[in-house]
Amino acid sequence: MARAVSETHGEILAAAARRFAATGYRGTSLQDIAREVGCSKATVLYHFANKEALLAELMAPAIAVLQELDDRLAGLTGGAAQQVAAVGFVDLAVRFRREIALLRGEFPELLAQPAFAHIQQISERLRDAFAGHSDRPGARIAALVLLAGISEACAEFVDVPDDELRPALLALVRRAVEPVESPQPQPPTTEDKES
Amino acid sequence: MARAVSETHGEILAAAARRFAATGYRGTSLQDIAREVGCSKATVLYHFANKEALLAELMAPAIAVLQELDDRLAGLTGGAAQQVAAVGFVDLAVRFRREIALLRGEFPELLAQPAFAHIQQISERLRDAFAGHSDRPGARIAALVLLAGISEACAEFVDVPDDELRPALLALVRRAVEPVESPQPQPPTTEDKES
DNA sequence: TCAGACCCTGACCGATCGGTCAGATGAGGG
DNA sequence: CCCTCATCTGACCGATCGGTCAGGGTCTGA
Numbered sequence: 244m245a246r247a248v249s250e251t252h253g254e255i256l257a258a259a260a261r262r263f264a265a266t267g268y269r270g271t272s273l274q275d276i277a278r279e280v281g282c283s284k285a286t287v288l289y290h291f292a293n294k295e296a297l298l299a300e301l302m303a304p305a306i307a308v309l310q311e312l313d314d315r316l317a318g319l320t321g322g323a324a325q326q327v328a329a330v331g332f333v334d335l336a337v338r339f340r341r342e343i344a345l346l347r348g349e350f351p352e353l354l355a356q357p358a359f360a361h362i363q364q365i366s367e368r369l370r371d372a373f374a375g376h377s378d379r380p381g382a383r384i385a386a387l388v389l390l391a392g393i394s395e396a397c398a399e400f401v402d403v404p405d406d407e408l409r410p411a412l413l414a415l416v417r418r419a420v421e422p423v424e425s426p427q428p429q430p431p432t433t434e435d436k437e438s
Numbered sequence: 439m440a441r442a443v444s445e446t447h448g449e450i451l452a453a454a455a456r457r458f459a460a461t462g463y464r465g466t467s468l469q470d471i472a473r474e475v476g477c478s479k480a481t482v483l484y485h486f487a488n489k490e491a492l493l494a495e496l497m498a499p500a501i502a503v504l505q506e507l508d509d510r511l512a513g514l515t516g517g518a519a520q521q522v523a524a525v526g527f528v529d530l531a532v533r534f535r536r537e538i539a540l541l542r543g544e545f546p547e548l549l550a551q552p553a554f555a556h557i558q559q560i561s562e563r564l565r566d567a568f569a570g571h572s573d574r575p576g577a578r579i580a581a582l583v584l585l586a587g588i589s590e591a592c593a594e595f596v597d598v599p600d601d602e603l604r605p606a607l608l609a610l611v612r613r614a615v616e617p618v619e620s621p622q623p624q625p626p627t628t629e630d631k632e633s
Numbered sequence: 634t635c636a637g638a639c640c641c642t643g644a645c646c647g648a649t650c651g652g653t654c655a656g657a658t659g660a661g662g663g
Numbered sequence: 664c665c666c667t668c669a670t671c672t673g674a675c676c677g678a679t680c681g682g683t684c685a686g687g688g689t690c691t692g693a
Binding site for chain 1: 462465575588609
Binding site: 249251282283284285286289290 | 639640643
């Protein structure tokens with residue numbers, strides 16, 4: 244009785260996570276998931292309205308934390324935004340790297356689905372914050388490289404312990420990000436062109 | 439007469455590049471490509487043995503350059519390998535960013551196909567070189583972040599001119615990479631000065 | 634005892650996929 | 664003239680996809 248939903252629900256979720264991580268969302272059929280659980284495809288669709296709902300439930304916790312980070316970022320600008328975005332995103336990526344892994348590059352198409360529409364905007368704001376809200380092309384490019392790279396690295400290093408991955412990523416970000424607050428002009432570099 | 443293969447071949451190739459870049463390899467059907475060209479699906483399969491062959495021909499130039507970079511990397515270690523890998527990969531990524539864009543995250547599954555088997559090994563060697571062949575976790579993590587991030591950034595910024603993208607990426611890499619102990623002074627290359 | 638909620642299933646659906654095949658078309662050369 | 668060959672096509676194939684549906688167990692509370 245205590246169990247409002249049968250444990251099959253959880254088993255399907257777990258199996259879907261494994262299969263999505265292994266072969267991607269598109270590359271995994273409901274049949275694959277059912278086979279791994281040991282039930283019929285119809286059972287999968289009894290517990291979940293459709294394939295997309297399965298993905299949505301899998302991603303819900305990560306999306307909630309991402310939303311929360313976005314809220315925290317709302318009032319910040321410049322170096323402060325950079326700081327919060329960096330630490331917040333590294334934290335999020337490390338913590339939810341399993342969820343990130345199971346999207347594995349299908350982000351663009353998946354984000355096009357209406358269910359994930361607002362994620363697109365959040366990730367753009369996050370990228371802006373990462374660049375310290377600078378519109379210098381160099382800063383915007385660096386922000387994208389780091390965001391995408393961190394995601395990919397977290398997906399790849401699923402078996403590296405948190406307390407090894409997180410400091411390595413934070414150190415990298417700290418090296419790689421050009422602080423935006425310093426008002427003095429940079430020493431001459433090759434890309435010093437103004438746009 | 440001079441045209442051994444009809445121009446349709448090239449048109450199909452161009453259309454496939456556009457569609458793959460827009461919706462990914464898996465997300466693009468032969469029907470889609472045929473529709474864009476204005477011919478039948480059978481015509482596409484008359485000019486190309488199968489869908490994979492279409493992708494292979496599209497990727498061939500990029501793969502050749504990647505192979506060449508791998509060869510150049512063969513005898514190098516430590517800081518020298520790091521240097522060559524960084525400059526070489528940024529160059530390659532910028533130059534072939536259209537090709538990178540049309541893989542768009544499907545790398546893992548695509549690389550599993552036998553036709554691209556050796557690319558897997560090349561990219562692992564490249565990652566090693568990027569880390570200066572260090573086995574420090576931090577170095578390996580940073581290498582992956584940068585490689586993946588650069589790829590993604592190039593795919594994203596297809597419309598940014600080369601001479602803006604390349605220096606921004608090089609500057610980022612130079613900031614982000616922790617120099618490994620340089621074994622011996624190497625002769626000055628084109629852009630060898632430390633940051 | 635029995636109605637009904639819950640859980641699960643096989644059979645089936647229409648759509649779409651990559652790929653095959655026999656044949657239509659048309660230009661060129663003997 | 665006809666034969667050859669490159670090009671192109673519609674019709675078709677088997678497989679697989681996500682999703683539907685009617686119905687069969689099983690448990691429970693009235």
